[in-house]
Structures are given as C-alpha cells and as structure tokens.
Amino acid sequence: MTSQISVFDGHNDVLLRLYRSKSSDAVSDFLFGEETGHIDLKKARAGAFAGGLFAMYSPSPGNFASLSKAMTGSSYAVPLPPPLPIDDARKSVAGELAILMRVVRQSQGAVALCRTAAEIRAAIARNTLAVVLHLEGCEAIDEDLHFLEVLYAAGLRSLGPVWSRNNIFGHGVPFQFPALPDLGDGLTAAGEKLVDACNDMKILVDLSHITEKGFWDVARLSKAPLVATHSNAHALCPSPRNLTDRQLSAIRDSGGMVGLNFATCFLRPDGNMAADTDLGLMVRQLDYLIDKLGENHVGFGSDFDGAMVPAEIGSAAGLPALIGALRQSGYSEALLQKLGTANWLNVLERTIG
Numbered sequence: 001m002t003s004q005i006s007v008f009d010g011h012n013d014v015l016l017r018l019y020r021s022k023s024s025d026a027v028s029d030f031l032f033g034e035e036t037g038h039i040d041l042k043k044a045r046a047g048a049f050a051g052g053l054f055a056m057y058s059p060s061p062g063n064f065a066s067l068s069k070a071m072t073g074s075s076y077a078v079p080l081p082p083p084l085p086i087d088d089a090r091k092s093v094a095g096e097l098a099i100l101m102r103v104v105r106q107s108q109g110a111v112a113l114c115r116t117a118a119e120i121r122a123a124i125a126r127n128t129l130a131v132v133l134h135l136e137g138c139e140a141i142d143e144d145l146h147f148l149e150v151l152y153a154a155g156l157r158s159l160g161p162v163w164s165r166n167n168i169f170g171h172g173v174p175f176q177f178p179a180l181p182d183l184g185d186g187l188t189a190a191g192e193k194l195v196d197a198c199n200d201m202k203i204l205v206d207l208s209h210i211t212e213k214g215f216w217d218v219a220r221l222s223k224a225p226l227v228a229t230h231s232n233a234h235a236l237c238p239s240p241r242n243l244t245d246r247q248l249s250a251i252r253d254s255g256g257m258v259g260l261n262f263a264t265c266f267l268r269p270d271g272n273m274a275a276d277t278d279l280g281l282m283v284r285q286l287d288y289l290i291d292k293l294g295e296n297h298v299g300f301g302s303d304f305d306g307a308m309v310p311a312e313i314g315s316a317a318g319l320p321a322l323i324g325a326l327r328q329s330g331y332s333e334a335l336l337q338k339l340g341t342a343n344w345l346n347v348l349e350r351t352i353g
Contacts, residue, residue, distance in 0.1 A: 002333065005323045005340040006124065009052030010229035010259025010301030011134070011208070014039040015096040016057045017305045027102045031110070038304035038315040041110060044129055047319035050341060051120060051130025053158050053229055055306070056096040058089035058139050060165065071175060071265045071273040078175035080165050089139035090147070097154060100131065113155045117349035124341065132348070134206070134229070137163030137172070143190045145197055152201055157352040158229070159198065160206035161191050162214070164241075169194050170214045177271035178238035181247075186213030187221075195221045204351045207231070208241070208261075208301070215247055224351045225256035230301030232258075232266045233288045236281075239266050248292040257347040258289055259301020262309040275311040279325040282310070286326070286339070295335055299343045 017037055018026040033042030039049065060081035070078045104111050112123040114130045123130035133155045141147045148156075164172035169191035171184040187195065187210075195218055198205050207215050207228045219226055228251065234242040243251070243258065251258060261267070264277040267285060289298045302309065304316060312321050323336060331339075 002327065004048045004320070005336045006048045006050040007052075007300055007319050008050050008120070008124070008130065008341040008344045009304070010257075010299060010344065011053055011055060011136075011206075011261075011306070012039055012302060012304040013055050013057060013136075013306030014304065015054055015100055016059065016092075018099050019092060019096045020059075026099060027106055030103055031107055038302075038309070041107070041129060043315050043317040046317035047315070049129075049316040049319060050124045051114070051132070052302075053132045053134040054100065055134045055136040056093045057136040057163065057306075058084055058092040060084055067175070067273075069273075071177070071271065073272070074270070076175070076177050076271075080172070080174050082165075083167055084139045084165065086139060086142065093135070093140040093151075097133075097151075100133070104131070115155055115157055116353050117345055120345060120348065132157050132352075134158040134160075136160050136206075137165065137167060137209070138169050138194065139165075139167050141169075141194070143168055145194065148194070148197060148201075152203065156203065158204035158206060160209050160229075161187065161194055161218075163209050170217075171211050172209045173211055173240045176240055177265070179240040180238075181212040181215070181234070181240040181242070181244065183240055184211045184213070186211055186215075187217040192217065192221055199223045202351065202353050204348070212244070212247070215250075219250050219254070225347055226251045226254040227257045227347060227351070228301075229259045230261040230263075230303050232261050232285050233292070236285055236288055237266055237269055237271060239271050241266055245292060248289070252293045252297055255297070255347075255350065257297050257299060257343060258293060259299050259344075260285055260289065261307075262300075262302045262304070262313065263307030264310060265307070267310075273308045275308055277310040279310060279312050279322060282322060283325055283329045287329075295338055296343055296346070299339050
C-alpha cells in the first residue's frame with residue numbers, strides 16, 4: 001500500500017489572487033474553501049499540499065489580462081509593461097502581506113508563517129500549512145534596502161530580484177517563444193548590493209525570472225546554493241523562462257534546487273498555454289531535471305494561482321494525480337518523498353537557516 005506524498009511547493013501566487021478578489025471576505029474563502037482558485041486550506045489538505053513559498057507580487061495596470069491568449073501559436077512575443085513605481089508596488093505588497101497575516105491569525109493554528117527550516121518541519125509535523133514569505137520582483141524595495149529590512153522583520157525569507165518586468169535591480173526575461181534566456185542585461189549595481197544583502201541576511205535569491213546574464217551575476221556573487229523556484233528545462237521547452245543545460249549544471253554544482261513549474265507554457269514543446277496538457281510532459285521534465293541535477297536537487301514549483309496548469313491537476317487538490325503519474329513511470333517512494341518535501345527542506349536549511 002502506497003502512502004500519500006506531502007508536497008512543499010516552491011512557488012504560488014495565492015496572495016495576489018486573494019488581494020485582487022472581489023469577495024467580501026477573502027480570508028474566510030481561503031480558510032474554509034471556495035470554488036475558484038488553485039489553493040485554499042481545503043484544497044491543500046485534499047492534495048497533501050503541506051506548504052510552500054507564498055509570493056507577494058505587484059501587478060502592473062492591466063496585469064496581462066490576455067496573457068494566456070497571447071501565449072499561443074508557433075511563436076509569440078508579449079510586450080512587457082514599463083517599470084512599476086515604488087509606491088504602487090508597495091501598496092499591493094502591503095495588501096498581500098496583510099491578508100497573509102490575517103489568514104495566519106484567524107486560522108487558529110492551521111496556517112503558520114515560518115522563518116526557518118526547523119519551523120517548516122515542525123509545522124508540517126503537526127499538519128499545519130507552512131508558509132514561507134517570498135517577494136516576486138523587488139519593485140517595492142528602495143535602492144538603500146530600507147524596505148528589505150522591514151519585509152525581513154515581517155517574515156520575508158525569499159525573493160526574486162526581478163519578475164519579467166525590468167526594475168532598478170536588474171532585467172527580467174520577457175514572455176517570448178521560442179527564445180534563449182540571454183535576452184537582456186543582468187544585475188545593476190543596486191542588484192549586486194541586493195544579492196550581497198540577501199547572503200548576509202540569509203534570504204534565498206530566486207533565479208526563475210532573471211535573464212541569463214543576471215543568472216551568472218548571481219552565481220558569481222552568491223555564497224548560497226543557486227535556486228530557481230519555478231522553472232523547467234529549456235532543452236525540452238525552448239521558453240526563455242526555462243534553464244539551459246549550462247545553468248542546470250551551475251545549480252547542481254552549487255548544491256542548489258529547481259522546482260518544476262506546472263505552467264503549461266513552460267512544459268509544452270510548443271510553448272502554448274493550454275489546459276489539455278498531458279502529465280507525461282511533467283514526467284519528462286522531471287526525468288530530465290533529475291538526470292542533469294541529481295535526485296536531491298529537484299522538487300515542485302507549481303505556480304498555482306499564477307498560471308494555467310494541466311487540467312488533470314486543476315488545483316492543489318489534484319496533486320495526487322501527478323504523484324500517481326510519477327509512480328506509474330517507476331518513481332520510487334523514496335524519490336517521491338525527496339521531490340515532495342525533503343529536497344526543499346534541505347536547501348532551505350542551507351539558505352534561510
């Protein structure tokens with residue numbers, strides 16, 4: 001008899017979804033379940049979703065309402081919005097952080113904000129949803145990094161210097177297909193200072209949205225394992241958001257980590273957003289990532305509530321469908337445990353403490 005595999009997830013956007021919700025009580029919707037969305041407490045428990053890196057993200061006006069429609073066809077290039085003013089970025093970050101704090105407070109112990117790997121392990125052991133706070137794109141942070149200190153005090157332990165939109169810290173990878181990730185400049189001087197501060201403060205630096213030049217800038221500067229929380233293999237899906245073999249080798253050599261992105265446009269060889277995406281493509285990506293990185297350096301980075309995922313999964317409640325597909329492909333229970341939680345916990349222990 002096989003056991004249920006718990007999943008600690010490298011990336012989701014549920015806080016943004018709740019922040020933008022038109023519901024009169026988004027916190028209760030999350031705690032007691034709702035029809036819409038990929039993650040709430042009910043879906044998490046149904047799918048053995050044990051926790052993850054919960055992103056705060058500042059949307060641009062319009063926020064790519066038609067992004068999934070644009071990411072179809074044999075090729076595409078979606079124009080990126082201009083840099084986001086710091087006050088606009090801080091407004092949404094503050095709103096998303098406030099929602100998380102209310103979720104934790106009103107959950108009566110069912111949800112915990114975790115600041116160390118030990119706190120994550122303890123939360124999972126008592127069946128509490130373990131939340132690690134992540135910032136996706138640092139538009140809310142000033143060049144002097146004063147607001148970084150504020151967010152760290154609030155619990156921030158992971159950040160991506162850029163989303164795909166450029167900012168004062170660096171350049172992001174645009175939504176193009178097919179393309180290599182070498183599509184722009186890397187870190188700015190302010191970005192290098194940010195990476196140094198993250199090393200000192202034990203904040204994980206996420207490489208999932210940065211250009212290839214930025215990736216190598218971080219690799220040169222960082223003392224911590226290299227981590228891409230939600231990216232796939234470029235060799236199987238030539239999206240610039242995916243990682244080349246050379247990048248995968250650098251992550252492996254640093255003792256780092258890659259979280260498999262469930263977004264169909266980063267799984268499919270045609271780069272399309274399409275819900276009718278076979279789970280076999282996820283198995284193929286994992287096979288490749290494990291071959292390049294080793295079985296101790298791969299996990300899941302779903303992008304739930306931030307992207308279109310295969311219909312067979314649908315939400316956090318559907319995670320057992322992916323685990324079942326991996327079992328059918330010959331993945332052992334020990335390897336599934338590593339992919340599910342152990343690898344993420346080990347790399348977090350070596351980055352955030």
